[in-house]
Amino acid sequence: AQSVTQPDIHITVSEGASLELRCNYSYGATPYLFWYVQSPGQGLQLLLKYFSGDTLVQGIKGFEAEFKRSQSSFNLRKPSVHWSDAAEYFCAVGEPGTYKYIFGTGTRLKVLA
Amino acid sequence: EAGVTQSPTHLIKTRGQQATLRCSPISGHTSVYWYQQALGLGLQFLLWYDEGEERNRGNFPPRFSGRQFPNYSSELNVNALELEDSALYLCASSFRTGTEAFFGQGTRLTVV
Numbered sequence: 001a002q003s004v005t006q007p008d009i010h011i012t013v014s015e016g017a018s019l020e021l022r023c024n025y026s027y028g029a030t031p032y033l034f035w036y037v038q039s040p041g042q043g044l045q046l047l048l049k050y051f052s053g054d055t056l057v058q059g060i061k062g063f064e065a066e067f068k069r070s071q072s073s074f075n076l077r078k079p080s081v082h083w084s085d086a087a088e089y090f091c092a093v094g095e096p097g098t099y100k101y102i103f104g105t106g107t108r109l110k111v112l113a
Numbered sequence: 114e115a116g117v118t119q120s121p122t123h124l125i126k127t128r129g130q131q132a133t134l135r136c137s138p139i140s141g142h143t144s145v146y147w148y149q150q151a152l153g154l155g156l157q158f159l160l161w162y163d164e165g166e167e168r169n170r171g172n173f174p175p176r177f178s179g180r181q182f183p184n185y186s187s188e189l190n191v192n193a194l195e196l197e198d199s200a201l202y203l204c205a206s207s208f209r210t211g212t213e214a215f216f217g218q219g220t221r222l223t224v225v
Contacts, residue, residue, distance in 0.1 A: 043117070043203060043219050046215070100158060101205075103155055
């Protein structure tokens with residue numbers, strides 16, 4: 001069965017520091033991969049997505065993610081974090097053909113001024 | 114363009130009652146998904162509707178049900194509410210052949 005693991009429940013970084021949020025998935029083939037962000041009291045906003053092709057994906061708000069098939073990973077990165085990036089981040093796997101999305105349990109990011 | 118809209122924003126019910134949550138997808142989207150976000154459990158897939166039919170279902174008991182209307186809006190019904198049903202219920206929509214879902218702001222259901 002497909003699954004998504006986000007090993008870090010909480011991450012704290014200083015404003016201006018770089019960020020990497022980890023995501024590992026289990027799926028028989030190459031799934032569709034997504035990162036979403038959820039600010040407090042809000043719904044989920046899509047940051048970026050990977051379907052195929054170039055394994056380095058650029059998203060909104062300066063985020064990028066790299067798909068590594070050999071590691072079954074899709075880690076999210078940002079070179080310089082802003083205080084407004086404090087939120088919860090969800091990695092998701094989309095099952096092609098079913099449009100069923102499996103989400104990780106999320107990583108809550110705290111940004112220190 | 115309006116996004117996915119959910120109503121009500123907050124809902125308080127007593128254990129044993131029924132709750133009805135509503136979702137209007139983005140115009141042109143035919144697929145609607147429901148997720149439960151309970152504290153500490155992340156997002157759990159509940160239901161997927163497309164073209165008026167239930168296409169897929171998560172690991173939830175039958176008292177969680179729903180439907181999709183001809184205008185592609187959707188209702189989620191939760192019968193015989195239990196305390197652990199308290200959660201944020203998120204609705205998302207996508208094109209039938211699309212591969213990304215857009216989420217609403219959610220309905221916060223509290224069962225007391």
